[in-house]
Amino acid sequence: MGSLKPVDEATTQEGFLATRVDELINWGRKNSLWPMPLGLSCCGIELMAMIGPKFDLARFGAEAARFSPRQCDLMVVAGTLTWKMAEAARVIYDQMPDPKWVIAMGVCSSSGGMYDSYSVVQGVDMILPVDVYVPGCPPRPDAVIDAIIKLQRKIEREQPLKARLSGANLDHGIGSKAFVRAPNHSVPTRGSHAVLPPGELAP
């Protein structure tokens, strides 16, 4: 599970205990992701297929979908997010306990997709910090499983104990000014709205 650093290197850089405990915490986190299925349109059907027995997300430890954000740590935005729904999506995200991750499933949630329209959020990264984007309309369940594996690789690189010991602000919820962690700058935004720079509040 994961890439183990040589003991010498780990000891000199961050201390043996911290790296070992980080490995342990990350191992636990990445293999027990609990998805919050935010099925907003047709992507939701593929999401159900992915969680079901045929594609069997249980192989990756992420089959325990709960419909309560309090019990989830992985939000899968599956489908077209409208501006009217955006407030609800943000509230659900804020209700999830830390640590939490977001997968933008499908082109609609990644960039607005074909809905270049007044009612659709042009990428959920305008309102949520997205970790993994999955292209496709809708993406096959395999593609989303690939995204979950990529997210597991990302979780492996996190340093939860170091962050805790250094006293960093772990609150990514409503009290955090850094409410957009990774805006999708590669997607050109049109119209009157623009992606906010990281850490900046909406005017």
Added chain:
Amino acid sequence: MSAPSANALDRVQSGLAALNPKSIAARDGMPAFEIEAEQVREACRLLRDACGFETNTFVTAIDHFPAEPRFELFWQFLSVQHNDRVRLSARVTGAHPHVASIGDLYPGTQYSERECYDMFGVVFDGHTSHAGGLKRLLMPEGYDHFPLRKDFPHQGIEPDKLYNAWFQRRFERHEREHADV
């Protein structure tokens, strides 16, 4: 669409004779009449009581921007007992588009009128589905624009404005409540 029903034409022409409706040759063959916007309520009442049209199927509009009068409103009626339909239309100006509501005559039009207001900004006077009068149906409450108007850009006018205002209010409330932390 079937050929124009002489039956419906006759009924409407005799029933609405007092209002002097202008008959229109509609491309889909449906009997269609144009009337003055001020007479819509009376015409709809006559259609229900004198002509046997007991159901309204929709209320909608066409935006003829930049021509004036700008909005062409449509009411389409179905007579179940005679198995035929008729369409009424009326023109209203773009400056303050308004027309009388027929929500009390045909209760089913409440949603159509709300949708028409939501998309075109046509005000239905006397609308009664809510205590406060006409409410938006699909767009969020508080949005200032009407998306199906011809001068509305399809990418929208400040589509994120309401969300950002909501987020800001929420953030400020959170900071107030956790000021001591």
